[in-house]
Amino acid sequence: MQKYMTLLKEHQIKITPQRLAIIELMDRYGHISVRDIYEKIKATFPSLSLATVYKNINAMMDSDFIKELKIVGQDNKYELAKERHSHLICQKCGMIEDVHIDTQGLQKSIPVESGFRVAETSVQFFGTCKQCAS
Ligand SMILES: [Zn+2]
Ligand SMILES: [Zn+2]
Incomplete structure:
Protein backbone atom coordinates (compact mmCIF):
# COMPACT_ATOMS: atom_id res chain seq x y z
CA MET A 1 0.00 0.00 0.00
CA ALA A 81 -2.58 3.09 -14.98
CA LYS A 82 0.41 1.04 -16.04
CA GLU A 83 2.48 0.24 -19.07
CA ARG A 84 0.54 0.41 -22.34
CA HIS A 85 -1.19 -2.89 -22.99
CA SER A 86 -4.07 -4.56 -24.80
CA HIS A 87 -6.78 -6.81 -23.44
CA LEU A 88 -7.96 -10.38 -23.80
CA ILE A 89 -11.65 -10.71 -22.97
CA CYS A 90 -13.41 -14.02 -22.39
CA GLN A 91 -16.89 -14.06 -23.91
CA LYS A 92 -17.96 -16.85 -21.58
CA CYS A 93 -16.93 -15.70 -18.11
CA GLY A 94 -16.03 -12.06 -18.75
CA MET A 95 -12.45 -12.48 -17.59
CA ILE A 96 -10.15 -9.67 -18.65
CA GLU A 97 -6.45 -10.21 -18.98
CA ASP A 98 -3.65 -7.85 -19.91
CA VAL A 99 -1.56 -8.73 -22.91
CA HIS A 100 1.48 -6.94 -24.23
CA ILE A 101 1.55 -6.82 -27.99
CA ASP A 102 3.15 -4.46 -30.41
CA THR A 103 0.50 -2.03 -31.60
CA GLN A 104 3.03 0.18 -33.41
CA GLY A 105 2.67 -1.96 -36.52
CA LEU A 106 -1.09 -1.53 -36.43
CA GLN A 107 -0.71 2.20 -36.21
CA LYS A 108 1.68 2.16 -39.14
CA SER A 109 -0.89 0.37 -41.27
CA ILE A 110 -3.20 3.34 -41.05
CA PRO A 111 -3.01 4.90 -44.52
CA VAL A 112 -0.71 7.88 -44.61
CA GLU A 113 -3.14 9.77 -46.85
CA SER A 114 -5.88 9.60 -44.25
CA GLY A 115 -3.95 12.23 -42.31
CA PHE A 116 -5.28 10.78 -39.09
CA ARG A 117 -3.07 11.21 -36.04
CA VAL A 118 -3.34 8.39 -33.55
CA ALA A 119 -3.27 9.51 -29.94
CA GLU A 120 -4.05 6.21 -28.31
CA THR A 121 -4.52 2.61 -29.38
CA SER A 122 -6.82 0.25 -27.57
CA VAL A 123 -6.95 -3.32 -28.80
CA GLN A 124 -9.33 -5.89 -27.40
CA PHE A 125 -9.35 -9.56 -28.32
CA PHE A 126 -12.56 -11.46 -27.67
CA GLY A 127 -12.56 -15.22 -27.28
CA THR A 128 -12.44 -18.02 -24.73
CA CYS A 129 -10.06 -18.08 -21.77
CA LYS A 130 -7.99 -21.10 -20.78
CA GLN A 131 -10.32 -22.02 -17.93
CA CYS A 132 -13.48 -21.88 -20.04
CA ALA A 133 -11.83 -23.75 -22.90
CA SER A 134 -10.90 -26.77 -20.81
ZN1 LIG B 1 -13.56 -17.55 -19.39
ZN1 LIG C 1 -5.54 -3.90 -18.36
Missing part, protein backbone atom coordinates in the same frame (compact mmCIF):
# COMPACT_ATOMS: atom_id res chain seq x y z
CA GLN A 2 2.95 2.24 0.70
CA LYS A 3 3.85 2.42 -2.99
CA TYR A 4 0.35 3.66 -3.81
CA MET A 5 0.53 6.33 -1.16
CA THR A 6 3.75 7.52 -2.73
CA LEU A 7 2.18 7.41 -6.18
CA LEU A 8 -0.89 9.31 -5.04
CA LYS A 9 1.34 11.96 -3.56
CA GLU A 10 3.32 12.17 -6.79
CA HIS A 11 0.08 12.65 -8.70
CA GLN A 12 -0.99 15.19 -6.10
CA ILE A 13 -4.11 13.26 -5.30
CA LYS A 14 -5.46 13.59 -1.80
CA ILE A 15 -5.05 10.35 0.11
CA THR A 16 -8.16 9.07 1.84
CA PRO A 17 -8.89 5.62 3.30
CA GLN A 18 -11.64 5.23 0.68
CA ARG A 19 -9.26 5.92 -2.17
CA LEU A 20 -6.70 3.51 -0.79
CA ALA A 21 -9.41 0.85 -0.52
CA ILE A 22 -10.45 1.44 -4.15
CA ILE A 23 -6.85 1.22 -5.31
CA GLU A 24 -6.29 -1.94 -3.34
CA LEU A 25 -9.26 -3.59 -5.09
CA MET A 26 -7.98 -2.54 -8.50
CA ASP A 27 -4.61 -3.96 -7.63
CA ARG A 28 -6.16 -7.25 -6.53
CA TYR A 29 -8.69 -7.72 -9.35
CA GLY A 30 -6.85 -5.98 -12.17
CA HIS A 31 -10.00 -4.65 -13.82
CA ILE A 32 -13.09 -3.87 -11.81
CA SER A 33 -16.37 -2.02 -12.29
CA VAL A 34 -17.56 0.80 -10.04
CA ARG A 35 -20.48 -1.31 -8.91
CA ASP A 36 -18.18 -4.19 -7.89
CA ILE A 37 -15.94 -1.80 -6.01
CA TYR A 38 -18.94 -0.40 -4.21
CA GLU A 39 -20.25 -3.87 -3.32
CA LYS A 40 -16.89 -4.88 -1.91
CA ILE A 41 -16.17 -1.82 0.23
CA LYS A 42 -19.57 -0.73 1.46
CA ALA A 43 -19.22 -2.96 4.51
CA THR A 44 -16.00 -1.18 5.48
CA PHE A 45 -17.33 2.30 4.66
CA PRO A 46 -21.08 2.22 5.39
CA SER A 47 -21.50 5.94 4.71
CA LEU A 48 -19.99 5.63 1.25
CA SER A 49 -22.41 5.92 -1.68
CA LEU A 50 -22.07 4.65 -5.22
CA ALA A 51 -21.89 8.28 -6.35
CA THR A 52 -18.93 8.89 -4.05
CA VAL A 53 -17.09 5.91 -5.50
CA TYR A 54 -17.66 7.40 -8.97
CA LYS A 55 -16.42 10.76 -7.78
CA ASN A 56 -13.26 9.28 -6.32
CA ILE A 57 -12.57 7.31 -9.48
CA ASN A 58 -13.12 10.35 -11.68
CA ALA A 59 -10.73 12.39 -9.56
CA MET A 60 -8.05 9.72 -9.90
CA MET A 61 -8.74 9.42 -13.66
CA ASP A 62 -8.24 13.15 -14.08
CA SER A 63 -4.75 12.67 -12.69
CA ASP A 64 -4.10 9.70 -15.00
CA PHE A 65 -3.76 7.44 -12.02
CA ILE A 66 -6.60 5.20 -13.14
CA LYS A 67 -7.63 4.14 -16.61
CA GLU A 68 -11.10 3.44 -17.88
CA LEU A 69 -11.71 0.37 -19.98
CA LYS A 70 -14.81 0.28 -22.13
CA ILE A 71 -15.88 -3.18 -23.19
CA VAL A 72 -18.94 -3.81 -25.32
CA GLY A 73 -21.54 -5.73 -23.33
CA GLN A 74 -19.89 -5.12 -19.95
CA ASP A 75 -19.90 -2.36 -17.36
CA ASN A 76 -16.94 -0.02 -17.75
CA LYS A 77 -13.95 -1.36 -15.90
CA TYR A 78 -11.22 0.57 -14.17
CA GLU A 79 -7.59 -0.32 -13.66
CA LEU A 80 -4.48 1.29 -12.28
Whole structure:
Protein backbone atom coordinates (compact mmCIF):
# COMPACT_ATOMS: atom_id res chain seq x y z
CA MET A 1 0.00 0.00 0.00
CA GLN A 2 2.95 2.24 0.70
CA LYS A 3 3.85 2.42 -2.99
CA TYR A 4 0.35 3.66 -3.81
CA MET A 5 0.53 6.33 -1.16
CA THR A 6 3.75 7.52 -2.73
CA LEU A 7 2.18 7.41 -6.18
CA LEU A 8 -0.89 9.31 -5.04
CA LYS A 9 1.34 11.96 -3.56
CA GLU A 10 3.32 12.17 -6.79
CA HIS A 11 0.08 12.65 -8.70
CA GLN A 12 -0.99 15.19 -6.10
CA ILE A 13 -4.11 13.26 -5.30
CA LYS A 14 -5.46 13.59 -1.80
CA ILE A 15 -5.05 10.35 0.11
CA THR A 16 -8.16 9.07 1.84
CA PRO A 17 -8.89 5.62 3.30
CA GLN A 18 -11.64 5.23 0.68
CA ARG A 19 -9.26 5.92 -2.17
CA LEU A 20 -6.70 3.51 -0.79
CA ALA A 21 -9.41 0.85 -0.52
CA ILE A 22 -10.45 1.44 -4.15
CA ILE A 23 -6.85 1.22 -5.31
CA GLU A 24 -6.29 -1.94 -3.34
CA LEU A 25 -9.26 -3.59 -5.09
CA MET A 26 -7.98 -2.54 -8.50
CA ASP A 27 -4.61 -3.96 -7.63
CA ARG A 28 -6.16 -7.25 -6.53
CA TYR A 29 -8.69 -7.72 -9.35
CA GLY A 30 -6.85 -5.98 -12.17
CA HIS A 31 -10.00 -4.65 -13.82
CA ILE A 32 -13.09 -3.87 -11.81
CA SER A 33 -16.37 -2.02 -12.29
CA VAL A 34 -17.56 0.80 -10.04
CA ARG A 35 -20.48 -1.31 -8.91
CA ASP A 36 -18.18 -4.19 -7.89
CA ILE A 37 -15.94 -1.80 -6.01
CA TYR A 38 -18.94 -0.40 -4.21
CA GLU A 39 -20.25 -3.87 -3.32
CA LYS A 40 -16.89 -4.88 -1.91
CA ILE A 41 -16.17 -1.82 0.23
CA LYS A 42 -19.57 -0.73 1.46
CA ALA A 43 -19.22 -2.96 4.51
CA THR A 44 -16.00 -1.18 5.48
CA PHE A 45 -17.33 2.30 4.66
CA PRO A 46 -21.08 2.22 5.39
CA SER A 47 -21.50 5.94 4.71
CA LEU A 48 -19.99 5.63 1.25
CA SER A 49 -22.41 5.92 -1.68
CA LEU A 50 -22.07 4.65 -5.22
CA ALA A 51 -21.89 8.28 -6.35
CA THR A 52 -18.93 8.89 -4.05
CA VAL A 53 -17.09 5.91 -5.50
CA TYR A 54 -17.66 7.40 -8.97
CA LYS A 55 -16.42 10.76 -7.78
CA ASN A 56 -13.26 9.28 -6.32
CA ILE A 57 -12.57 7.31 -9.48
CA ASN A 58 -13.12 10.35 -11.68
CA ALA A 59 -10.73 12.39 -9.56
CA MET A 60 -8.05 9.72 -9.90
CA MET A 61 -8.74 9.42 -13.66
CA ASP A 62 -8.24 13.15 -14.08
CA SER A 63 -4.75 12.67 -12.69
CA ASP A 64 -4.10 9.70 -15.00
CA PHE A 65 -3.76 7.44 -12.02
CA ILE A 66 -6.60 5.20 -13.14
CA LYS A 67 -7.63 4.14 -16.61
CA GLU A 68 -11.10 3.44 -17.88
CA LEU A 69 -11.71 0.37 -19.98
CA LYS A 70 -14.81 0.28 -22.13
CA ILE A 71 -15.88 -3.18 -23.19
CA VAL A 72 -18.94 -3.81 -25.32
CA GLY A 73 -21.54 -5.73 -23.33
CA GLN A 74 -19.89 -5.12 -19.95
CA ASP A 75 -19.90 -2.36 -17.36
CA ASN A 76 -16.94 -0.02 -17.75
CA LYS A 77 -13.95 -1.36 -15.90
CA TYR A 78 -11.22 0.57 -14.17
CA GLU A 79 -7.59 -0.32 -13.66
CA LEU A 80 -4.48 1.29 -12.28
CA ALA A 81 -2.58 3.09 -14.98
CA LYS A 82 0.41 1.04 -16.04
CA GLU A 83 2.48 0.24 -19.07
CA ARG A 84 0.54 0.41 -22.34
CA HIS A 85 -1.19 -2.89 -22.99
CA SER A 86 -4.07 -4.56 -24.80
CA HIS A 87 -6.78 -6.81 -23.44
CA LEU A 88 -7.96 -10.38 -23.80
CA ILE A 89 -11.65 -10.71 -22.97
CA CYS A 90 -13.41 -14.02 -22.39
CA GLN A 91 -16.89 -14.06 -23.91
CA LYS A 92 -17.96 -16.85 -21.58
CA CYS A 93 -16.93 -15.70 -18.11
CA GLY A 94 -16.03 -12.06 -18.75
CA MET A 95 -12.45 -12.48 -17.59
CA ILE A 96 -10.15 -9.67 -18.65
CA GLU A 97 -6.45 -10.21 -18.98
CA ASP A 98 -3.65 -7.85 -19.91
CA VAL A 99 -1.56 -8.73 -22.91
CA HIS A 100 1.48 -6.94 -24.23
CA ILE A 101 1.55 -6.82 -27.99
CA ASP A 102 3.15 -4.46 -30.41
CA THR A 103 0.50 -2.03 -31.60
CA GLN A 104 3.03 0.18 -33.41
CA GLY A 105 2.67 -1.96 -36.52
CA LEU A 106 -1.09 -1.53 -36.43
CA GLN A 107 -0.71 2.20 -36.21
CA LYS A 108 1.68 2.16 -39.14
CA SER A 109 -0.89 0.37 -41.27
CA ILE A 110 -3.20 3.34 -41.05
CA PRO A 111 -3.01 4.90 -44.52
CA VAL A 112 -0.71 7.88 -44.61
CA GLU A 113 -3.14 9.77 -46.85
CA SER A 114 -5.88 9.60 -44.25
CA GLY A 115 -3.95 12.23 -42.31
CA PHE A 116 -5.28 10.78 -39.09
CA ARG A 117 -3.07 11.21 -36.04
CA VAL A 118 -3.34 8.39 -33.55
CA ALA A 119 -3.27 9.51 -29.94
CA GLU A 120 -4.05 6.21 -28.31
CA THR A 121 -4.52 2.61 -29.38
CA SER A 122 -6.82 0.25 -27.57
CA VAL A 123 -6.95 -3.32 -28.80
CA GLN A 124 -9.33 -5.89 -27.40
CA PHE A 125 -9.35 -9.56 -28.32
CA PHE A 126 -12.56 -11.46 -27.67
CA GLY A 127 -12.56 -15.22 -27.28
CA THR A 128 -12.44 -18.02 -24.73
CA CYS A 129 -10.06 -18.08 -21.77
CA LYS A 130 -7.99 -21.10 -20.78
CA GLN A 131 -10.32 -22.02 -17.93
CA CYS A 132 -13.48 -21.88 -20.04
CA ALA A 133 -11.83 -23.75 -22.90
CA SER A 134 -10.90 -26.77 -20.81
ZN1 LIG B 1 -13.56 -17.55 -19.39
ZN1 LIG C 1 -5.54 -3.90 -18.36
